[in-house]
Amino acid sequence: MRRRILLVLGLALACAVWTTTLASGAGPSPGLSEGSKGLANGKFRYVALPSGKTTEVQVVDREGDVRRHMRINGSWGIPLVAYDGTAEGLFPNGRTLLLAQSLYDGQTLRTTTKFTLVDTRRMKVSRRIQLKGAFTFDALSRDGRYVYMIEYMSPEDPSSYRVRAYDLKGAGLLSKIVSDKRSWATDMRGLPIARVWKEGWAYTLYGANAKPFIHALDTQNVAAVCINLPWKTSPDRIFDYRLRVDGDGHLVVRGPNGRALAVIDRQSFKIISFVASP
Template identity: 40%
Template sequence: MPKSRFVLAAALVAAVLPNAAHADGQASPGVSQGWNGLADKAHGVRFVALPANGGNWTVLARINLRGGTVTRYGSIRGSYGIPGVTLKRDVGGLSSDGRMLVVAEAPNGGSILRSVSRLAVVDARTLRTRTRIALPGDFSFDALSPDGRTLYLIQHTSVKDLQRYRVRAYNLVQMQLLPDAIVDRTEPNMRGYPLARTSSRGGEWVYTLYQGDGPFVHALDTVHGRAVCLDLTWHAGQIVLFQSHLALRDNGGRLAVVDRQGRTRATLNLRPPGRTTATTTWAAAGLSGIGLVATAILLRRRKRQN
């Protein structure tokens, strides 16, 4: 397909489709196709995915946040979008250094769980496709390791329980899905819907607020491939929870759940017991989640006592 037709298609779609999120009854949050896309504030650009040629192709564009100038565009065969990571249309897919972008195939409106999941790894500077990934089963984007060697995915396996999820790791060097799921061994049956997300500055830790049997934060160590589930003590209603966002404070030492009015509704201490400086947080120290495991156990003991 000539590049001139791609540019024309992108311009037409941009005019009539400001933003669209596609989940279509799927287990994952779906993908975003449209002008909002994914903002990379550190580099002053935005990445957007625009369907073209009846959805048979996708135009990927990099746009300056100031002025809206398109600085680069590329194309990929198939219908792809910026992957969603929460039900509130938060998106992800960009590596912490801004050099790699992962896009995911848009749902086709078929069965709830996909039989095959397709993703593509794109060079964020040239927007050329590095590699394509096709996995049997229902997988969606979750996170990237800081070195860009590991892609973390959310896997759903049960139509009867769409809240149940598994975190899987895909080795981008060997192009192989690792066999074991990444689970919190104190809470192996992870289940819930993703509502909000934040991450440490370098992407070593990714924190996702879930609503399952109760609200909790799923903490993923993207360096060592470990996960910890931290229960939240929550006194507000479900609507407040759904409208809240996560914020790291005290240089990554505390994680706060903040409502729409800016009020802190819950706080998790991410520091090891007895430590007082932000440089000794588990996230900063990179201690493979041992401290967060201790925090999780302590929180559960307190919850049982209450």
């Protein structure tokens, strides 16, 4: 029997549409979707509604009817991967949903991080992942083999982090750091502003508290390229910027009014054109 989505699960969700879980002075994680907005995909929307010591996971249709649901122990949410509100975590086959914990345990970074994989057809937990250290979700490979994560290096400096890959076929957390082979640097800084996908590549605009760049993640081949943007500092309205792929296949940074501020060739990773003072 269908039932209407529960918009309120106690006082904890009184005004939730989506929430960002960040401690004061926190690092770059945009947090979790813990409300009715959730993650939309085709005919359905997937939501996580934590209340007290448990979380209600729901599959909701376009009319707002709950088709399937389950309750699991703990406080869980759907990962947000950028401050533009992009939520991810649904596997390409649509049958598995990854749920994450808040990066923070109280006011400090977690020392152990857990992820839960939910079978969205049977509404049962299919797998649990536990890692030593502080991690957040970043992306999934197209074949669902690799889960990409952001690893935070130090509780004293949560703005320093690096990308790791977790192999679901048995290898677990890969020892290699997913970084640009053209550079010796493996750590990154900056806030994830916007995300766009194209042909298995996850492109993320970073900036705000660092020189702006685009992180190009090849999710199929466990590789990455950092594209430095031509501005010495982050523009004032960078949180209103968005990434798009235009009709020619170029990667475009667009400003608040849709103006193309930088155009990048996705094959060479070179900047084709840009606005000097956006």
